[in-house]
Amino acid sequence: MIASFSRTPSYRLYPRKVRMNPASESLGPASANVPDQAGRYGPFGGRYVPETLTRALDELTVEYAKAKADPAFQAELDLLLQDFVGRPSPFYHAKRLSEKCGGAQIWLKREDVNHTGAHKINNTLGQALLTIRMGKQRVIAETGAGQHGVATATACAHFGIPCVIYMGEEDIRRQAPNVFSMKLLGAEVRPVTTGSRTLRDAINEAMRDWMSSVETTHYILGSVVGPHPFPQIVRDFQAVIGTEARVQSLARFGRLPDSVVACVGGGSNAAGMFYPFIEDTGVELVGVEAGGRSDDAGDHASPLSFGSPGVLHGSYSFVMQDEDGQTCDVHSVSAGLDYPGVGPEHSYWKATGRVRYTNCKDNDALDAFDALASCEGILPALESSHAIAAGMKVAAEKPADQIVVVCLSGRGDKDAAEIARLKEERQ
Amino acid sequence: MSSIDQVFAELRDAGRKAFIPFVTAGDPSLDVTAAVLKELSSRGGNVCELGIPYSDPIADGPVIQASYTRALDRKIKLSQILEMASKTTPQMTAPLVTMVSYAIILRHGPEEYLRTAKAAGVAGAIVPDLLVEESGDFAKLCQQHDFSLIQLVTPTTSRERAMRIAETSTGFIYYVSVAGITGERTEMPKDLLENVSWLRSQTKVPICIGFGVSQPEHVRTLKKVADGVIVGSAIVRRLSEIGAKPEAQVIAEVGDYAETLIAALNE
Numbered sequence: 193m194i195a196s197f198s199r200t201p202s203y204r205l206y207p208r209k210v211r212m213n214p215a216s217e218s219l220g221p222a223s224a225n226v227p228d229q230a231g232r233y234g235p236f237g238g239r240y241v242p243e244t245l246t247r248a249l250d251e252l253t254v255e256y257a258k259a260k261a262d263p264a265f266q267a268e269l270d271l272l273l274q275d276f277v278g279r280p281s282p283f284y285h286a287k288r289l290s291e292k293c294g295g296a297q298i299w300l301k302r303e304d305v306n307h308t309g310a311h312k313i314n315n316t317l318g319q320a321l322l323t324i325r326m327g328k329q330r331v332i333a334e335t336g337a338g339q340h341g342v343a344t345a346t347a348c349a350h351f352g353i354p355c356v357i358y359m360g361e362e363d364i365r366r367q368a369p370n371v372f373s374m375k376l377l378g379a380e381v382r383p384v385t386t387g388s389r390t391l392r393d394a395i396n397e398a399m400r401d402w403m404s405s406v407e408t409t410h411y412i413l414g415s416v417v418g419p420h421p422f423p424q425i426v427r428d429f430q431a432v433i434g435t436e437a438r439v440q441s442l443a444r445f446g447r448l449p450d451s452v453v454a455c456v457g458g459g460s461n462a463a464g465m466f467y468p469f470i471e472d473t474g475v476e477l478v479g480v481e482a483g484g485r486s487d488d489a490g491d492h493a494s495p496l497s498f499g500s501p502g503v504l505h506g507s508y509s510f511v512m513q514d515e516d517g518q519t520c521d522v523h524s525v526s527a528g529l530d531y532p533g534v535g536p537e538h539s540y541w542k543a544t545g546r547v548r549y550t551n552c553k554d555n556d557a558l559d560a561f562d563a564l565a566s567c568e569g570i571l572p573a574l575e576s577s578h579a580i581a582a583g584m585k586v587a588a589e590k591p592a593d594q595i596v597v598v599c600l601s602g603r604g605d606k607d608a609a610e611i612a613r614l615k616e617e618r619q
Numbered sequence: 620m621s622s623i624d625q626v627f628a629e630l631r632d633a634g635r636k637a638f639i640p641f642v643t644a645g646d647p648s649l650d651v652t653a654a655v656l657k658e659l660s661s662r663g664g665n666v667c668e669l670g671i672p673y674s675d676p677i678a679d680g681p682v683i684q685a686s687y688t689r690a691l692d693r694k695i696k697l698s699q700i701l702e703m704a705s706k707t708t709p710q711m712t713a714p715l716v717t718m719v720s721y722a723i724i725l726r727h728g729p730e731e732y733l734r735t736a737k738a739a740g741v742a743g744a745i746v747p748d749l750l751v752e753e754s755g756d757f758a759k760l761c762q763q764h765d766f767s768l769i770q771l772v773t774p775t776t777s778r779e780r781a782m783r784i785a786e787t788s789t790g791f792i793y794y795v796s797v798a799g800i801t802g803e804r805t806e807m808p809k810d811l812l813e814n815v816s817w818l819r820s821q822t823k824v825p826i827c828i829g830f831g832v833s834q835p836e837h838v839r840t841l842k843k844v845a846d847g848v849i850v851g852s853a854i855v856r857r858l859s860e861i862g863a864k865p866e867a868q869v870i871a872e873v874g875d876y877a878e879t880l881i882a883a884l885n886e
Contacts, residue, residue, distance in 0.1 A: 387674070502726055
């Protein structure tokens with residue numbers, strides 16, 4: 193018997209219809225051969241930044257294309273991913289969690305056991321290598337949950353590059369252990385006190401720094417957002433997740449999984465997980481946004497579910513904006529998902545119908561955290577807990593011989609204190 | 620010929636340079652903005668730039684960013700700003716241009732934005748996050764509406780690219796003095812004059828220099844190569860003193876400040 197909770201989803205599985213840009217209505221099936229030269233994923237993406245940044249973005253585009261085609265670059269990165277990060281990351285059958293759901297078998301792609309505790313290191317090592325290739329001497333980065341900040345600080349310590357991390361004051365409070373780690377790794381953490389004092393404002397401040405330091409500094413953007421070529425670079429460096437999961441599935445089951453589930457803030461772990469499966473149309477892909485407290489504007493961080501296309505942080509993508517084009521405040525219990533925009537390729541996957549986007553409420557994520565902790569002995573990051581929650585629902589609706597792979601994008605040690613506080617609040 | 624083209628043609632004939640002040644719409648209120656625009660126009664401002672507050676202005680330094688935040692905290696809307704503009708532009712001799720993020724233009728729809736701005740007497744737009752590659756369709760629309768699209772050239776712009784920008788820029792070219800964000804600076808970069816003179820020799824479109832310009836000494840240096848100067852943060856900072864000082868006094872001080880710079884520009 194399928195567990196009863198699967199029949200009454202407490203969050204919207206099928207997002208309400210949004211007004212699409214007319215240009216995107218004629219999109220065919222999703223292609224893996226994106227972006228185009230202009231950095232477009234269908235109508236999404238592009239570059240909406242001040243002229244000052246153009247030269248650096250052009251340089252990065254050219255240098256990245258060279259690096260991608262250079263076997264020595266790829267070999268150096270692969271070796272680091274193996275010896276320094278611990279890749280390939282395990283592919284783990286969550287048996288007791290699957291039993292609890294009473295449906296399909298849940299397998300976890302264990303990005304939480306990577307060095308630094310999340311998928312973010314896959315990207316920062318790649319971009320640190322690019323920094324060196326471009327002859328730049330300083331790195332800046334933004335961080336929300338602090339995972340990207342720690343991963344950047346780690347990559348920079350590894351290569352001996354000075355780095356500055358911008359982090360919103362609110363996130364500094366929520367993610368204190370990561371702030372401490374970044375400092376121990378030699379990074380300078382600059383608190384951001386403007387706007388909502390979260391990830392969005394940290395990106396603004398990092399961009400402002402880059403405006404003045406662009407000649408000497410590389411900006412290691414941490415998600416598949418921002419102006420071209422960042423969404424492509426970050427997706428490609430994170431695609432190791434999906435590529436491994438694909439190989440591991442074939443090795444274990446002799447076939448691909450039925451569903452793949454990942455959480456989406458800016459969307460880097462999901463992009464890396466989904467991209468290698470995009471043309472495997474038999475594999476259902478499910479992206480999970482932060483549903484927050486409610487479906488009301490300001491209570492969630494789900495631009496794909498409730499927003500519409502617009503420009504934020506240099507690209508055209510789904511975003512939470514008011515009728516005047518001002519970015520809305522958003523909310524999520526998870527600092528890493530607390531972002532009003534999303535990567536342009538996710539907008540493309542939504543518009544083509546290739547990925548189904550849903551969202552998960554704060555409380556459901558906290559319940560999923562408990563479920564994974566008690567059934568499997570794994571503390572997931574609050575971000576990843578959203579994927580676990582949705583993965584449990586997807587699994588519950590499927591027969592026992594089906595396979596649902598969930599990207600466990602990070603571990604929850606950083607969240608322990610915040611979860612204890614939230615639990616007290618709930619009681 | 621647009622009203623901005625006319626201004627520069629007249630200035631050229633008279634052997635004078637353009638003074639272009641910037642104010643944030645709605646900081647501290649739209650009434651003050653209207654009064655300041657009229658003051659700056661009557662004191663000799665040649666084109667006035669009106670900043671449309673935006674929640675995520677990455678090209679702006681702390682002074683303008685803070686003024687945008689203050690204006691948005693008061694829930695200011697584009698419709699209210701354009702309503703103020705429609706009442707104010709008939710009382711100004713200087714054409715009014717908006718500094719506006721493409722996020723805002725896109726949300727309203729480029730055609731709708733142009734129609735309503737034009738109806739409010741606005742003569743052009745500076746869109747700091749719309750690069751020349753992405754600006755084709757919007758530039759065409761602007762031309763159809765006889766609306767100037769003022770594009771930016773920066774110290775990181777290659778010469779080849781600067782030519783391309785100069786070809787599509789109408790009204791004037793906004794030459795950004797530094798690789799960086801807006802805000803007052805004490806010194807102007809050394810190679811600035813050389814780069815602007817080079818561009819000056821390549822195009823007939825007027826070139827005005829902004830970012831960091833705040834002192835008569837800057838203006839004396841820049842007028843040798845530029846057709847005008849743009850002053851923003853220094854004015855916005857003065858206006859933020861309203862409250863601590865009486866409104867009328869601050870507005871008069873801003874007018875005096877503008878006159879000092881205009882005098883230095885035309886010595």
